[in-house]
Amino acid sequence: MHEWALADAVITTAKKVAKEENLIKVTEIVVKIGELQTISREIFETALQQVLKDAPDLFNEVTCKLEIEPAGFKCMNCGHEWLFSDVKKNLDDDETESIHFIPETAHVFLKCPTCKSPDFEIVKGRGIWVDSIEGEK
Amino acid sequence: MHEWALADAVITTAKKVAKEENLIKVTEIVVKIGELQTISREIFETALQQVLKDAPDLFNEVTCKLEIEPAGFKCMNCGHEWLFSDVKKNLDDDETESIHFIPETAHVFLKCPTCKSPDFEIVKGRGIWVDSIEGEK
Amino acid sequence: MDPRINVVEKRLEKIGKVIAIAGGKGGIGKSTVASLLALVLADSNQKVGLLDLDFTGASTHTILGLEDFHFPDEDEGIIPPKLHGISYITITNFTQDHATPLRGQDITNAILELLAITRWDELDYLIIDMPPGINDTTLDIIRLIKKIEFCIVTTPSKITTKVVKKSVELLQELNVSILGVIENMTYPTIHYAKEAFPKSYLGTIPFDETYENAIGDKEKLLETSIANTLRNFTVICDKMC
Amino acid sequence: MDPRINVVEKRLEKIGKVIAIAGGKGGIGKSTVASLLALVLADSNQKVGLLDLDFTGASTHTILGLEDFHFPDEDEGIIPPKLHGISYITITNFTQDHATPLRGQDITNAILELLAITRWDELDYLIIDMPPGINDTTLDIIRLIKKIEFCIVTTPSKITTKVVKKSVELLQELNVSILGVIENMTYPTIHYAKEAFPKSYLGTIPFDETYENAIGDKEKLLETSIANTLRNFTVICDKMC
Ligand SMILES: Nc1ncnc2c1ncn2[C@@H]1O[C@H](COP(=O)(O)OP(=O)(O)O)[C@@H](O)[C@H]1O
Ligand SMILES: Nc1ncnc2c1ncn2[C@@H]1O[C@H](COP(=O)(O)OP(=O)(O)O)[C@@H](O)[C@H]1O
Ligand SMILES: [Mg+2]
Ligand SMILES: [Mg+2]
Ligand SMILES: [Mg+2]
Ligand SMILES: [Mg+2]
Ligand code: NI
Ligand code: NI
Ligand SMILES: [Zn+2]
Ligand SMILES: [Zn+2]
Numbered sequence: 019m020h021e022w023a024l025a026d027a028v029i030t031t032a033k034k035v036a037k038e039e040n041l042i043k044v045t046e047i048v049v050k051i052g053e054l055q056t057i058s059r060e061i062f063e064t065a066l067q068q069v070l071k072d073a074p075d076l077f078n079e080v081t082c083k084l085e086i087e088p089a090g091f092k093c094m095n096c097g098h099e100w101l102f103s104d105v106k107k108n109l110d111d112d113e114t115e116s117i118h119f120i121p122e123t124a125h126v127f128l129k130c131p132t133c134k135s136p137d138f139e140i141v142k143g144r145g146i147w148v149d150s151i152e153g154e155k
Numbered sequence: 156m157h158e159w160a161l162a163d164a165v166i167t168t169a170k171k172v173a174k175e176e177n178l179i180k181v182t183e184i185v186v187k188i189g190e191l192q193t194i195s196r197e198i199f200e201t202a203l204q205q206v207l208k209d210a211p212d213l214f215n216e217v218t219c220k221l222e223i224e225p226a227g228f229k230c231m232n233c234g235h236e237w238l239f240s241d242v243k244k245n246l247d248d249d250e251t252e253s254i255h256f257i258p259e260t261a262h263v264f265l266k267c268p269t270c271k272s273p274d275f276e277i278v279k280g281r282g283i284w285v286d287s288i289e290g291e292k
Numbered sequence: 293m294d295p296r297i298n299v300v301e302k303r304l305e306k307i308g309k310v311i312a313i314a315g316g317k318g319g320i321g322k323s324t325v326a327s328l329l330a331l332v333l334a335d336s337n338q339k340v341g342l343l344d345l346d347f348t349g350a351s352t353h354t355i356l357g358l359e360d361f362h363f364p365d366e367d368e369g370i371i372p373p374k375l376h377g378i379s380y381i382t383i384t385n386f387t388q389d390h391a392t393p394l395r396g397q398d399i400t401n402a403i404l405e406l407l408a409i410t411r412w413d414e415l416d417y418l419i420i421d422m423p424p425g426i427n428d429t430t431l432d433i434i435r436l437i438k439k440i441e442f443c444i445v446t447t448p449s450k451i452t453t454k455v456v457k458k459s460v461e462l463l464q465e466l467n468v469s470i471l472g473v474i475e476n477m478t479y480p481t482i483h484y485a486k487e488a489f490p491k492s493y494l495g496t497i498p499f500d501e502t503y504e505n506a507i508g509d510k511e512k513l514l515e516t517s518i519a520n521t522l523r524n525f526t527v528i529c530d531k532m533c
Numbered sequence: 534m535d536p537r538i539n540v541v542e543k544r545l546e547k548i549g550k551v552i553a554i555a556g557g558k559g560g561i562g563k564s565t566v567a568s569l570l571a572l573v574l575a576d577s578n579q580k581v582g583l584l585d586l587d588f589t590g591a592s593t594h595t596i597l598g599l600e601d602f603h604f605p606d607e608d609e610g611i612i613p614p615k616l617h618g619i620s621y622i623t624i625t626n627f628t629q630d631h632a633t634p635l636r637g638q639d640i641t642n643a644i645l646e647l648l649a650i651t652r653w654d655e656l657d658y659l660i661i662d663m664p665p666g667i668n669d670t671t672l673d674i675i676r677l678i679k680k681i682e683f684c685i686v687t688t689p690s691k692i693t694t695k696v697v698k699k700s701v702e703l704l705q706e707l708n709v710s711i712l713g714v715i716e717n718m719t720y721p722t723i724h725y726a727k728e729a730f731p732k733s734y735l736g737t738i739p740f741d742e743t744y745e746n747a748i749g750d751k752e753k754l755l756e757t758s759i760a761n762t763l764r765n766f767t768v769i770c771d772k773m774c
Contacts, residue, residue, distance in 0.1 A: 023544075023610035023650040027536035034539050094636075095435045115604060116627045119611065119650070122643040125635055126628045135466065136634045137431040145646070148534040160303075160369035160409040164295035171298050231395075232676045252363060253386045256370065256409070259402040262394055263387045272707065273393045274672040281401070285293040317590055318559005318665035323692065348666040348700075349558055351692045391703035393667045396637020424559035424665045425589045426634045450748045451564065451592045459589075462632035482745065504723065507691050 020119065021057055024146045025065035029073055032151050036076055041153035044080045048150045052143040054089035054102050054121045056114055062146075076153075089143030091128075095135035102143065105131065121145050157256065158194055161283045162202035165219075166210055169288050173213060178290035181217045185287045189280040191226035191239055191258045193251060199283075213290075226280030228265075232272035239280065242268065258282050296408035300436050303369075303407060307341070307415040310437055311471065315445040316459030317452050318424030321476035321497070322445050323351035326421035328519045331356070334377035335514055336523075338416045341372060341379040343406070345433070346423035347392050347399060353384045357508035361388045369411040376510045381410055396428035403432050426459055434468055441469040444492070448475060448482040457488055474525070497521045537649035541677050544610075544648060547655040548582070551678055552712065556686040557700030558693050559665030562717035562738070563686050564592035567662035569760045572597070575618035576755055577764075579657045582613060582620040584647070586674070587664035588633050588640060594625045598749035602629045610652040617751045622651055637669035644673050667700055675709055682710040685733070689716060689723040698729055715766070738762045 028049055036044050049066075051057050066082050089102035105128060106114070113127040121144050125136045165186055173181050186203075188194050203219050226239035242265060243251070250264040258281050262273045304310060313326040326342065333340040344352045356375055361384055364370040372379035383392060383402070394402065412418060420440075423429050433440055442463055446456040456473075463470055472494035475485035479499060486493045498517050506512035513519060545551060554567040567583065574581040585593045597616055602625055605611040613620035624633060624643070635643065653659060661681075664670050674681055683704055687697040697714075704711055713735035716726035720740060727734050738759050747753035754760060 019609075020607040020611050020650050023540070023652070024536070026609075027540040027649050030543065031534055031536040031539045035534075094431065112629070116629075119604065120624070120627050120643050120646050122635055122639040122646075123624075123627050123633070125639060126631045126633055135435075136462075137435060137636070140639075144642070146536060148536050151534075156368075157366040157370050157409050160299070160411070161295070163368075164299040164408050167302065168293055168295040168298045172293075231672065249388070253388075256363065257383070257386050257402050257405050259394055259398040259405075260383075260386050260392075262398060263390045263392055272676075273703075274395070274676060277398075282405070283295060285295050288293075319561055319688075319693075320559075348668060349696050351696060354692050354695050389699075391667060391699040393672060393703060395669045395672060396640070399637070426632060427589060427668075428636050431634060431636060447560075449745060451595050452560075454595050455590050455592060458630075458632040462634060504690060 019061060019065065021061050021065040022068060025062060025069045028066065028146065028148055029069045029077070031148050032077070033074070035151045036153060039153070040155055041076065042155065043076050044151060044153040046081050046083065046150070046152040047148065048083045048085065050085050050087045050147040050149050052087050052089055052121070052145045052147065054117060054124060054140065054143050055145040056118050057146070059084050059086065085149070087143040090141045091138045092141050093130040093133060093135055094137045094139060096130060096133040098130055098132040099141070100131055156198060156202065158198050158202040159205060162199060162206045165203065165283065165285055166206045166214070168285050169214070170211070172288045173290060176290070177292055178213065179292060180213050181288060181290040183218050183220065183287070183289040184285065185220045185222065187222050187224045187284040187286050189224050189226055189258070189282045189284065191254060191261060191277065191280050192282040193255050194283070196221050196223065222286070224280040227278045228275045229278050230267040230270060230272055231274045231276060233267060233270040235267055235269040236278070237268055294404070296404045297436070300404070300407045301438070303410060303412065304418070304437065307412055307418045309416070310418045310420065310440050312420040312422050312433055312440055312442050313445060314422040314430065314442050314459070315456050316424065316426055317455040318349070320445045320447045320452055320456070323355060323421050324503070324518060325443070325445050325474065325476065325497070325522070326419050327352045327355040328513060328516070329522050330378045330419045331376060331510065331513055332519050332522050333417055339414060341412050341415045341418040342381070342421065343418060344382040344421045345403060345429050346421055347383045347394055347402060349423055350382055350384050352421050353382050353389070355507055355513070356380070357510065358382070358384070361385050367411070369409045371411055379412060379415065381406060399428045400432050403429065404436070407436060426462060434466060441471050443471045444473040445476050446473055446485050447477050448479065448484055450484070453484045453488050460489065460492070494525060495521070535645070537645045538677070541645070541648045542679070544651060544653065545659070545678065548653060548659045549657045551659045551661065551681050553661040553663050553674055553681055553683050554686060555663040555671065555683050555700070556697050557665065557667055558696040559590070561686045561688045561693055564596060564662050565744070565759060566684070566686050566715065566717065566738070566763070567660050568593045568596040569754060569757070570763050571619045571660045572617060572751065572754055573760050573763050574658055580655060582653050582656045582659040583622070583662065584659060585623040585662045586644060586670050587662055588624050588635055588643060590664055591623055591625050593662050594623050594630070596748055596754070597621070598751065599623070599625070602626050608652070610650045612652055620653060620656065622647060640669045641673050644670065645677070648677060667703060675707060682712050684712045685714040686717050687714055687726050688718050689720065689725055691725070694725045694729050701730065701733070735766060736762070
């Protein structure tokens with residue numbers, strides 16, 4: 019499970035923010051999970067709990083809120099916009115797994131449904147993103 | 156004066172929008188002039204009027220509003236943000252002229268004031284931008 | 293709205309053929325082929341333009357011997373300065389040949405700016421020297437110049453062949469027109485291109501030991517076997533000869 | 534907030550030296566030097582990693598003879614698969630060696646993702662094979678890996694020398710550590726690097742006609758004069774010999 023490394027990045031980020039803002043306690047971390055990376059909420063929850071086991075005391079009462087963000091694309095060539103949910107059924111297991119590790123490989127395995135170009139922007143829902151960190155001073 | 160070519164791009168864009176939206180008359184075009192490109196309001200106004208001389212009738216009553224947008228940068232290396240107005244006095248005439256033609260040459264002639272990196276983002280005020288086009292159907 | 297995009301086609305409308313010299317790999321001779329092709333065409337009284345889009349690795353000015361960097365004249369846009377009869381645009385005229393560290397988005401913007409403001413006027417050929425890789429430049433050229441045609445360069449090397457094959461497959465998938473594949477710097481014994489690109493193989497350009505010494509000198513360049521071979525590629529230059 | 538940036542240094546903390554093989558120009562032998570340096574170091578019982586960051590022009594897998602592409606094992610991240618004793622990360626293991634058209638922003642994201650999830654563990658050296666150009670990859674490596682050191686490759690060519698000189702000047706301005714400049718593919722008669730880079734010139738690697746046939750074969754690669762020359766560059770590999 020490689021999700022641990024990303025969960026570790028989230029907690030490392032929270033530690034950094036806590037230090038910069040002189041928090042004595044981190045109460046809430048809101049994490050967006052981009053749909054494109056197909057990370058399951060349960061697996062990421064477990065990974066976060068594992069990382070939190072070794073985290074300092076200021077994380078003792080933290081709640082992690084996970085929100086799945088739908089992934090969307092916009093074609094740079096023809097302007098067409100579409101959703102990952104409309105096309106993900108066309109990917110085989112290996113392709114989905116590649117995108118799970120490195121979301122940018124979407125440009126290898128997906129094309130614009132209208133003009134077939136691989137030159138699209140991942141507008142939203144790419145991967146793991148820290149939306150907010152709250153705490154007490 | 157190379158501004159004519161950019162003014163021509165603005166009017167060509169207005170023509171395209173008018174066609175797409177079935178306008179019988181274009182009444183207002185708002186153009187942002189990014190400070191970085193040091194295009195003078197007067198020169199660009201003149202260029203627009205020249206281009207409009209040959210424009211079709213639906214531009215007969217158009218008003219072009221020009222707004223100068225201050226240019227700002229953000230360093231990708233250290234996060235520092237600064238304004239073009241703070242640093243432009245350090246550029247010589249040739250450097251200003253290069254940026255006038257191709258604003259990206261700013262990465263050759265300007266550095267982050269804090270960390271000296273040329274790896275900064277032009278956050279706003281780059282060049283000519285059409286803000287809005289209004290008309291009657 | 294970015295107004296520049298809407299004027300690109302108009303700026304190129306009086307040009308016969310727009311040819312990108314590409315290959316996806318670096319150091320295979322793209323700039324050499326682009327520069328010498330432009331020289332050979334100009335020498336045959338064709339109206340030819342050369343646009344160097346390899347901003348960080350700009351080389352055509354070295355090959356053609358441009359030594360003084362100055363801004364182009366302005367007249368309703370910029371007028372490409374002439375060098376050896378070629379209408380020539382290189383970013384080095386704006387950067388005075390300083391290092392040019394640009395991210396992809398900056399490259400896109402600089403390409404759009406050049407395409408929007410340059411008045412090529414009437415040309416038989418516009419040759420575009422491409423950077424290595426399949427990157428912002430490649431994607432932008434395909435997106436912005438609908439009549440673009442690619443001339444692919446490769447070399448007799450396993451490494452090059454694999455990389456170039458992938459670029460060619462991508463261009464084919466995208467239905468981009470490929471004029472042909474040229475194998476450059478061939479030695480008498482090793483060849484891969486004929487087999488790797490059976491449908492689009494055009495021919496070979498030999499490794500020419502005199503080239504290094506000819507760099508920067510128009511007359512010597514026109515005498516290299518590279519220039520002489522390019523004169524014969526009528527598939528690329530169909531109006532020539 | 535992008536959480537990945539904050540974990541990059543931590544993932545690299547057990548690595549002795551992180552060396553980017555670069556030069557700004559394509560086709561000068563960056564991938565050759567990166568691959569053979571990694572091989573030579575592994576052969577000398579050093580713990581070595583190789584990270585191929587030339588996503589669209591990936592070549593190290595061809596040189597080292599990787600033929601089966603498969604996903605790395607996972608354990609609190611991804612564990613670099615071993616090839617000839619080298620801990621090796623190439624994007625081809627994720628793309629099955631398909632064409633990889635990425636814009637600069639995608640490259641930045643893919644680099645960040647790889648740096649955030651790869652568990653290199655303890656290494657004496659991490660060698661990074663760089664793409665040509667001064668681009669998103671170069672700028673990101675400088676921004677993200679504070680202990681990065683550059684090893685510059687050049688060739689005996691006027692075109693290459695001009696381009697590489699500009700990259701080196703930029704790196705110097707940025708106070709990035711430069712281990713040295715290697716002149717690759719030298720013939721007995723032409724040399725430029727010693728004069729062009731007097732302070733950082735390291736030495737030459739000869740053009741080796743046996744290299745093409747050795748590509749993909751570890752034992753043959755280790756016998757090339759390229760590998761043998763690299764063994765002697767103790768400035769780069771200060772723990773070696
Ligand atoms: N046919 C040839 N004969 C001899 N040298 C060549 C030939 N083609 C290219 N070269 C040399 O190969 C190197 C790469 O050529 P260049 O045109 O800069 O390639 P690219 O633009 O693909 O990076 C240069 O040093 C150049 O002098
Ligand atoms: N020392 C050398 N002797 C012979 N051929 C070489 C040598 N170094 C590189 N080459 C060849 O030169 C070309 C470019 O090498 P490569 O390592 O792919 O360069 P880069 O990574 O800079 O693009 C390849 O075809 C390679 O086989
Ligand atoms: Mg599959
Ligand atoms: Mg000056
Ligand atoms: Mg080139
Ligand atoms: Mg390489
Ligand atoms: Ni996983
Ligand atoms: Ni002007
Ligand atoms: Zn599309
Ligand atoms: Zn900075």
